[in-house]
Amino acid sequence: MGVGSGMPTVNSHVSSCCLKTELTLGLPGGQKTSKSGSKRGFSETVDLRLGSSCDDEVSVSTPPPSKAQVVGWPPVRSYRKNMMKNCKYVKVAVDGAPYLRKVDLEIYTSYQQLLAALEEMFTCLTICNVVNERKIMDSSNGTEYVPTYEDRDGDWMLVGDVPWKMFVESCKRMRLMKSSEAVGLAPKTSSKGLSKS
């Protein structure tokens, strides 16, 4: 009740030059304001829960997701939007490093992003692409690390085996373990390296 579809009501606008002022159902970023605030714009597009980029294909069987968003409306500050998000802080320990860091897993959408962030955080580490694998290495002394995590059941697993979302949900904390110590962690997918999901 009272929640319209955003289409103009009785007092429609007159001239066609006002086309740009009409509320349209297009996606944010698909129109003129595509480059606006690229840093903050990210959270806008992340919030958009529409699966497809085509705005007239809403399947009847799925419940309507959030409606198409107009840039900057309703006027909720990006800061507030970011703060409202779920947050999943997990500790990350690196063998041999003196301190822990905490990361919020909710802000990443893939293993790739997470690893890149870790790389930035622990600046002595680099993620090298060696053939088909991705390894984490301390470039100063050549030590190789294997990213592992403790899941809800208390088991230590290799990062990258399960789909990303499952990982976010079950991860309690992470440890970048020295390769030499990472025995007995053989997962089902063994030494294929990190999955791309």
Next chain:
Amino acid sequence: MAYSFPEEVLEHVFSFLTSDKDRNAVCLVCKSWYEIERWCRRRIFVGNCYAVSPEIVIRRFPEVRAVEIKGKPHFADFNLVPEGWGAYVYPWVAAMSAAYPLLEEIKLKRMVVTDESLELISKSFKNFKVLVLSSCEGFTTDGLASIAANCRNLRELDLRESEVEDLSGHWLSHFPDNYTSLVSLNISCLGSEVSFSALERLVARSPNLRTLRLNRAVPLEKLPNLLRRAPQLVELGTGAYSAEIRSDTYSNLAEAFSACKQLKGLSGFWDVVPSYLPAMLHVCSGITSLNLSYATIQSPDLVQLVTQCRNLQRLWVLDYIEDSGLEALAASCKDLQELRVFPSDPFGAVPNVSLTEQGLVSVSEGCPKLQSVLYFCRQMSNAALVAIARNRPKLIRFRLCILEPRVPDYLTLEPLDTGFGAIVENCKELRRLSLSGLLTDRVFKYIGTHAKKLEMLSIAFAGDSDLGLHHVLSGCESLRKLEIRDCPFGDKALLANAAKLETMRSLWMSSCSVSYGACKLLGQKLPRLNVEVIDERGPPDSRPESCPVERLYVYRTVSGRRVDMPGFVWTMDEDASLRFS
């Protein structure tokens, strides 16, 4: 005719004048008063960083100790100003580092602040005391480390709502061991954790600490450690307010809170576990300001907390409070002056909570001191707005956001013109107004006729024609800031009221119908205005003159056009036509 007090006497008299308005009036009396005043002005406020240049400020006021500068237009908060637009503080800092060695305070809002700027600040001003960065961006924790390391006399470091790139939590350890003058610390915007032991030691050696706003990463179990070392706190922002339910954690927390007898303000409250809320009950009776706008808890828990705070003056809360909660608030908190209700699910297609216009009406009925409102909701009626207006004629700020654009009165399906009309007619002291819902030109007629004290007006998806804009520009005598988006306002009203724009700080119009030709004309007619077109489609003259511009930002200035414009901003001045040909 020539009388004169000794300068010192006049200076002494002027020192009692704190408002800029009064000081500006004093300057106009005569040349000698102008001279005396300019040498003893210690605080300046620059509402638009492009309205004046640092050089002009420094030349006129050589002995300034405190500077406050605002940068981007307000709509930048909602992603309407592209990245890279401007508002860089560095030129200001560079100029002031040479001219104001005794500078003590810098307060910035919506500006781009780099680590370089922060480092320069930390090294240039030996007596630096106060740094407030409100909604700023462009710096990292490295910049903070410079401030911590070098500002020996720092009292306040407030990063409210800024975007900080977190490189390391160790910046806090850069405060030297003999640094003990901290009064206020707000790090609530920081994403990653700071070193807790460094924080603890800092708090322990800051006997004057009055305000401490932590970030989300500080766990609840550790909060008592800080509170115990700072029982004199007046304002506290918690970190995440959640922990495993354990009786020792709870009793620690309750005990720590009960030792804080001076607490007046509370904020933070991310991830609230309701069972821990009663730990705060001891302090509630003293609380005057409560920010629960990140607390995703349900109405009963909110009500339990809020109704204990009988002396509440300011409440920020999510719409989880619902109408019933607001009714309880109205019954318990008779001192309430400011209410902000934020949407928990702004993009949801269907309502997720039972919050309607009724909640606001209850508060307007029950809280006689209510003067400032920000309310997000999904439905509104003229009847409700009229009731609110009649209940609270002393309103100063009224910002209503109906989530869906152009939604009519849900009872009568009429526009909300009458309702907002009642607001401006009854609330004669209204200084700030934000409109929403279905509105015709009529509401602007009411605003132009009645809103004589209105200083800031925000309009979105409203109006029928240029007449609407004309009513506002010709009628609102006190108007300083006007921001408009997605309205059918065009050239006629703007050009007819061009001179008005010189009496205002700024005008923002985006997704309206103002043509490039009109912008050029405006720029040529009024040399003391900067008329800037923001258009990401490329140079405006690559399109017909009649084509509307994407965004227009007009502001008065004494320092001519900007020299730091990015590629998507074009300034319209006398040379505009020459430059583009």
